[in-house]
Amino acid sequence: MPKTNKSAKAAGKTVPVKASQAMPVLRAIKGGKASTPKSPAKPGPAKSAVKPVTAVVADDAPVISLNLTPAKLSPAMAAYFKKCQDRLGFVPNVLLAYAFDMAKLESFVAMYNELMRGDSGLSKLEREMIAVAVSSQNRCYYCLAAHGAAVRRYSDNPLLGEHLVMNYRVARLNKRQRAMLDFAVKLTASPWSVEEGDRERLRRVGFTDRDIWDISAVAGFFNMSNRIASATDMRPNVAYHGQAR
Amino acid sequence: MPKTNKSAKAAGKTVPVKASQAMPVLRAIKGGKASTPKSPAKPGPAKSAVKPVTAVVADDAPVISLNLTPAKLSPAMAAYFKKCQDRLGFVPNVLLAYAFDMAKLESFVAMYNELMRGDSGLSKLEREMIAVAVSSQNRCYYCLAAHGAAVRRYSDNPLLGEHLVMNYRVARLNKRQRAMLDFAVKLTASPWSVEEGDRERLRRVGFTDRDIWDISAVAGFFNMSNRIASATDMRPNVAYHGQAR
Amino acid sequence: MPKTNKSAKAAGKTVPVKASQAMPVLRAIKGGKASTPKSPAKPGPAKSAVKPVTAVVADDAPVISLNLTPAKLSPAMAAYFKKCQDRLGFVPNVLLAYAFDMAKLESFVAMYNELMRGDSGLSKLEREMIAVAVSSQNRCYYCLAAHGAAVRRYSDNPLLGEHLVMNYRVARLNKRQRAMLDFAVKLTASPWSVEEGDRERLRRVGFTDRDIWDISAVAGFFNMSNRIASATDMRPNVAYHGQAR
Amino acid sequence: MPKTNKSAKAAGKTVPVKASQAMPVLRAIKGGKASTPKSPAKPGPAKSAVKPVTAVVADDAPVISLNLTPAKLSPAMAAYFKKCQDRLGFVPNVLLAYAFDMAKLESFVAMYNELMRGDSGLSKLEREMIAVAVSSQNRCYYCLAAHGAAVRRYSDNPLLGEHLVMNYRVARLNKRQRAMLDFAVKLTASPWSVEEGDRERLRRVGFTDRDIWDISAVAGFFNMSNRIASATDMRPNVAYHGQAR
Amino acid sequence: MPKTNKSAKAAGKTVPVKASQAMPVLRAIKGGKASTPKSPAKPGPAKSAVKPVTAVVADDAPVISLNLTPAKLSPAMAAYFKKCQDRLGFVPNVLLAYAFDMAKLESFVAMYNELMRGDSGLSKLEREMIAVAVSSQNRCYYCLAAHGAAVRRYSDNPLLGEHLVMNYRVARLNKRQRAMLDFAVKLTASPWSVEEGDRERLRRVGFTDRDIWDISAVAGFFNMSNRIASATDMRPNVAYHGQAR
């Protein structure tokens, strides 16, 4: 398939961004050793006999349902993809989806990292909890799979991940975290109805005004990402499903 | 008021980001001449006698209802604010709102400019039309005021701006633009329900897959911005209301 | 066009009620001098050169999308139309829309005037505020344009008009007016859920039972008018858009 | 009780509009013989022994939950009330509710009669069908009871009345009437979404543009009445429940 | 018609479950005398002349819109149908609808009787009140007709039945019953939002935890039945409409 892909590009045809398609890019970055992401959920040999990898991939490929030609990665993005590959074992599909345009990819990565990994009064787990609760309200498959895994990983509590994916109200949260998710979900479902009383509820459980900005910005960001993912039929890396169960 | 503000900052107290408060920052940039934005909707002398500027400002101040201390503008952002001031006559309040943190401000500005002014199969007017239709669905005051003005300006058709603010279905659009807004509004109201059929409808009126990405990304972006604006009670610059009527 | 119209009527054909079509009626009333309503939003000569009146009218004509023949105005209605023309500079399009049937026009005018201009514990501005908040909930273009202008005019506060058009929750209202609009909007969105507790909230901010009737009747009336306007694609007079900015 | 009522009025106290309260008015009209409306649903003597009239009245009294003093009926309204009493055996409670103000009562009666009994391409039954379908969407007790009875009476088909009260989609309607109710219910539930395609659907089953106006106006009227009834907790005359079963 | 039906079955064709079709079954039970259910709402001879029984049946036949062959009744079910016939004068159509499969019919009857007639802290009337409030939220014609009649019968208060069918909020309920219906309707409309606070509200008005189970189970059961009835277009026995008016 790399071959086909190459010739398609040579012929000037656009081709869909598929997980498999991104491999040549990764290969270049990694020095030729494109490792197929291992599906960590199915370790047993008996089972993988029954359901070969190709069947699974068919369910969640291509990465998006738009026919966009991957661009050449900028040096910064090539380095970033390599870092993902090294740390996670794969490049998150959302990055492959954006990789048709370096300016878009870079502004997405900059905002994402600033929000989710930058300095904040919210812990990384709390930011991921907002991501999942918002994505559940919007029923976004990509973000639920990817960030549900992150909640399981950061919390070391697989149940919490499932609670937030299915209905955050069943999670046994402290007052602070419950207020945080109530605000994020209300902001998602009916942004027009958020008023000073809602901000006051956050302050009463100890959030600063800067924290309120961060809750709002993370909730806002996933309202954007959920929609881009749904609009393009974005598919999560298979690896997420089995992480930290 | 600048004086009061300075002493508050000297005392180490955080102060809310207000239109008036941003002035010292602008003053520094502009060399001390903080011009009050003129309200272009009320040119007559008789009227401004009846309703002085202070009354109007009271209705839409401060910029946001969070108490955040403005940070020192980075050189890039100082230059950008100056450019806004020169071109528009004011710095859009959304920038003042983000100005408590340079990393956040810069990633917002980068994404915004890439999306709304970068290369695209969608005209700038079309991107602004999406912004307004989405913001109307979400009843976002800030974005309706600011981008409603942009639609009036880019289209040179004040009615179109009003149509999109009030109910985009009353606008007399061609098939392409109607399909574009139908997609953006469905993606806003029920993102989970967007499927291949919806993308097909866009392709049938001539949009490429790259265009579909751009429609989705602009709609997604304003679903983010609408929520940050509602969550923080962000107020538009008064100047927008009278532009291009 | 008056000529065409006349001959169409002579031939027994119904013709759509258009702004232009109403002119012969007005001409008769006014003694032959049918003045085109001036668009007050665009006073400058430079601009009207760029965008001629015909372009604007094409966006908001005809008055309704039903093909109804104007009836001969009754003496009372002819006098009323003349009064409108004299006072406002134009006859509101809703009256032209009803003018195919004198009984309907007269009962509409009677109810409208009794409600909006008759004796009440609510000020005229408050009644217009209800009209706009209800029409915003129902996203009714005609009523938002016409009554948004009325709020700007009566309040001498253009921002208040924009707030109510876009999201009444952003307006800085006193408790009485906020309770009034909360009641009107709840009654609009889910009338089945209004109960004694809702009436009590109005009484607590000082409204009498007679005032509660009036709030309900005005909110009810615009729930009717919004639907007739949406059902018939009713278009507001262009003049409204620029009033009292 | 008439006595009590009189003295209350003499003392300048406002009293609630109750069914019982309207009796003095009716007495004057009828020459002193205020007949208690017979509950036609319970003709048997055994049963009325078990559940006396007072128990039933307690469930649906007073007429509204606002404390409004009945005004003196104008001659026109006194005649109209008498006509109701003679023809129906009672004065509909909605008229008693409005009877605190003659101008309001008269404009309501004029519009109601013009719409529901005036000349139209819609039969009286069809207009009542719209009234019930709209009132069911809005879950309006008063209008469902009163106009449900009217549908049973005009159609001589008690099942049709029940269908429309409970879910108009179960009624076995011809295409014309189904399209009519689909339009009226859509206009009720989401007026902003009604467009030319909806009008075209009505035209395709034979409705004229004048008919479309009438469907819209009746649907609009009950969207008003439903809200006034819900806002004031208006209670239907007990007699309606048993009519035409 | 029994004859036709018989020959259809002889020919091995499936036939829809209709009221008329169930007659042979009933005939066997009753010893050959299949009595047509009398429409109790129309006792007068004058009226039935105008609207013959066949017209009424046409509006609510067949029992469901699925073409299912009635199975041979098991002895237990034959006895149960006979008991219904003796006690009510007819077999409820829901039982005829399930009678194509004895296992399904028996499990439905067992659960229904356990829930609605078994031991409970809720009175039978209260359970029927829940049934109607839930069915009104779901706009289920079958259940509103059948259980609306049951509320009228058990309460000996026809108004209560109408209130619950049309909008339970207008019923004059004590705190216990209002809290019960609020819980049941919230559980119907947004089950995901029910939490400990909702259960606490029930406990505060005196319900035990066992009662809360029963309220939930009855509300749950009618959320099932409403959907089976709507999915199959199930029609209630005509007799219900006139009961206990």
Add this chain to the structure above:
Amino acid sequence: MPKTNKSAKAAGKTVPVKASQAMPVLRAIKGGKASTPKSPAKPGPAKSAVKPVTAVVADDAPVISLNLTPAKLSPAMAAYFKKCQDRLGFVPNVLLAYAFDMAKLESFVAMYNELMRGDSGLSKLEREMIAVAVSSQNRCYYCLAAHGAAVRRYSDNPLLGEHLVMNYRVARLNKRQRAMLDFAVKLTASPWSVEEGDRERLRRVGFTDRDIWDISAVAGFFNMSNRIASATDMRPNVAYHGQAR
């Protein structure tokens, strides 16, 4: 803990149905060896060191939030529980929840088994797919966990389970199964709107009328179970989360 529980029961106090509480019952059935359900998702020793079982249980215990005393299992139900324990390794919590009353437990088990395991034109997998799609619409944690696992197991496709839990529209289904889930979800979200056209769509993809009954009955059943689970805060067995990943 069994000891505490015993003494509580000896003292005549009701105790909540908890996973731990059900153990004595299971112990009796199994001859004294109450095996703690192994959490199959966390096989590694390193991890269980980090997060002990008690922490996990605290997140999903007790089984329900109602304080109900377990009844003595009837012989049939004791045998059924033993069968569950043998086959699944645990007794599903929903059965423990119902075990306070044998009549309720038995009617639930009878209906459940008839529907989900009885003869049908729908495969067991298809019935589980309906269960999950309905439960996702209703955001029911218990049913999503338990039946999501069943879909993964029956389909041998973990992705399918995740798709249906998160948004069934992203699953790559054939036309038959997509139509089946569209019907079930519409019936869940707006049962009043299901009509003959919806049944026709099922027939067109090959479903018989008997199949339509079964789709409706399964969808109906989970609309019941979802609500009982949400009303009682029912918690799934931890084991489900890791099954068939």
